[in-house]
Amino acid sequence: MTHHDETAAVRPLTLAWVSRHLEAGERIVRSDALHGGITAEMRRLTVSARDGGTRTLVLRTFVDPFYVERAEDGLNREAGALTQLTGTGVPAPGLIAVDPTAAHCEYPSLLMTHLPGRTVLDDEQLETRVPLLARQLVAIHALRPTERPRVYEALTTADTVVVPKGAHRAAWAAAIDVIRRPAPPYEGRFLHRDYQPGNVLFDVEHPGPAGVRIAGVVDWAAASWGPADLDVAHCSTILALLHGPAWGLRFSEAYEEASGVLAAAASERLYWQVRDGLASSEEVQQVAQAWRKAGRTDLTTRVLEERLDAYVTALMAALG
Missing domain, CATH: 3.30.200.20 (Phosphorylase Kinase; domain 1)
Structure with missing residues (x-):
């Protein structure tokens, strides 16, 4: 905008x-x-x-x-x-x-x-855009930079999580216990560290042969070295907040369908997914305000809190 x-x-x-x-x-x-x-x-x-x-x-x-x-x-x-x-x-x-x-x-x-295209935050063509987001992230993780960026920073701790009002307390307590554990071992990858629809530009005016295409990836201020799971987890959380918990759960599947490799053990995947989901609890109000300014007036703080609660609960049910 x-x-x-x-x-x-x-x-x-x-x-x-x-x-x-x-x-x-x-x-x-x-x-x-x-x-x-x-x-x-x-x-x-x-x-x-x-x-x-x-x-x-x-x-x-x-x-x-x-x-x-x-x-x-x-x-x-x-x-x-x-x-x-x-x-x-x-x-x-x-x-x-x-x-x-x-x-x-x-x-x-x-x-x-300046890159062409624009961010797309609404629900239009989600079935097409989510696989494109996944394929682009796989390509980013495949890079082997001559100089590695700084190792990733964890953006939350078990003591800073903000549990939404009315949340499923048992699920959140179990999720918080997950991130009390040491981080699992991982194979390092080049991470964007804030990869999500708000930082991806789609060229909707000049689409490719298959339709809508990605024209750019922006905001590399948090570029890091760490597990591919962490970038996937972050995009999953944002998709869950923007479009509903089912889309957050869908993204990791789309990433693997695009030949991306995630942690082999379900417990390790859960650690990264939960860590990012809980990190988002601390900035729901900021995110809601920015998205409303960008046109998603339906995304109030309360709506995002409810979606985050449903997403964290679904993660614990599916992977916990």
Whole structure:
């Protein structure tokens, strides 16, 4: 979703920094705010050249004090990931410039190329999109970067889980006990770490021969090294919140159908699935607010709490 405003909306120091990284004769003629994200302010910049042609760039800026404190690591990771992804076939933005410590900008920022397509958060063509999401994730996990990113971070603990009001207490207590155990052994893979529909662009206007296609994968600020199960678990949780618990359970099947390899033991799969599901309990309100701004006005905090409860309960019933 975009909102048009004047180029003056780009802060002066940041505008000067961006301009220094444009080609000779180029200038910014338009700025559009991109909505739907949680951690950063996103703007699409339209740049004109002397010959009359235009191109678009994306400016990612951390402005919230909570995220500004963590921006240096995230922007360095994103810049590293985008560099590693160049030429791999994974449709990711191209890195143009990064200022992770706000040495030149008002706030920590990253400038990158713009990809076609848009996020799709509604229920339209889910049967088609879920296998596409799975195949793209398998391709990401197949990458062997020359320099491994940092090992993944666990985003929750047994003591920070927020049990939704009215939740199935026995199921949640059992799930919390699962993540008290040590993490299972795993074979490391290159992880996106926030792979989910909100970070995947679909080209619905210029589909491929088989219909809708993925045009890009964005937001690599949490790129990590860890188990494939963790990326699969995260996408599963988000699908469960967006579209209902059944779609969360379906995604791991789609991943294996796309030749992805998950942990062999059911108990190990459960650990990663539950860990991500419980992590989401801590940010349901934030997620609901962002999705409503992006057009999913039906997704109130209470709706997401109910879906998360149903999903965690279903995981414990299916895998526990």
